[in-house]
Amino acid sequence: MASEVHHPLFARFFTWFSEKMEPELGPYRSELVSGLSGRILEVGSGNGMNFAHYGKGVTEVVALEPEAYMREKAAESATRVAPKIMTVDGNATALPFEDDSFDHVVACMVLCSIDDPATALREARRVLKPNGQLHFFEHVRAGSPAKARVQRLLDDSRIWPWVAGGCHCSRDTVGSIEAAGFQISQVRDETIGVKWGHTNPHVIGCASPHTSA
Ligand SMILES: C[S@@+](CC[C@H](N)C(=O)[O-])C[C@H]1O[C@@H](n2cnc3c(N)ncnc32)[C@H](O)[C@@H]1O
Secondary structure: OHHHOOOHHHHHHHHHHHHHOHHHHHHHHHHHHOOOOEEEEEEOOOOOOOHHHOOOOEEEEEEEOOOHHHHHHHHHHHOOOOOOEEEEOOOOOOOOOOOOOEEEEEEEOOOOOOOOHHHHHHHHHHHEEEEEEEEEEEEOOOOOHHHHHHHHHHHHOOHHHHHOOOOOOOOOHHHHHHHOOEEEEEEEEEEOOOOOOOOOEEEEEEEEEOOOO
16 A cells, blocks of 8 residues: 555655644644544654644544655654554555544545545545544635636646645645535634745634434
């Protein structure tokens, strides 16, 4: 599975950049995960920047990461934090876990990068307990039509995915979460980074599996 996601240069750049961005992104990471409890699955955990933000109520974080360098860095991060973190190789589109086995699934700046986010979201839904929740912090398609057109161009031309390790900047991620059988319980728009940046529109929130879906 790991060989399916191989971005060695981007992984090294992101590891450096994510540490530089911690003063700005840390409060969002904390908002995303600090209140969670029980058994957590974090998909595409990268180099583990969320790990230090998990709170005392967590019994275990399973950190799934298919990119080898990122996973190695995540394993190093796991040794520096209090919560029990298990790093696992695997792909979000075919989760190697049983149905109904997690209290929460965390997706942080990852649904932009997964090749098939619809399948990944269905998988997240499958492994969540019926009363579990999906927690997301993602950059998304802009509300402004002009910026959304630029985002679409960058994605369709493959320029942005090539530069940014498979990332897409024009995705309607909240729409995809709903289409995968979740009901959004909370969502908030945030603008992060420079105003003209094509990845600055973000959403942070959580969603519950539809009981009827
Ligand atoms: C922009 S990084 C974000 C990392 C981390 N979630 C964070 O908040 O810093 C995107 C991550 O998604 C991972 N990724 C890409 N495709 C994936 C897939 N199919 N399944 C799981 N993770 C994937 C990448 O390897 C990378 O670690």
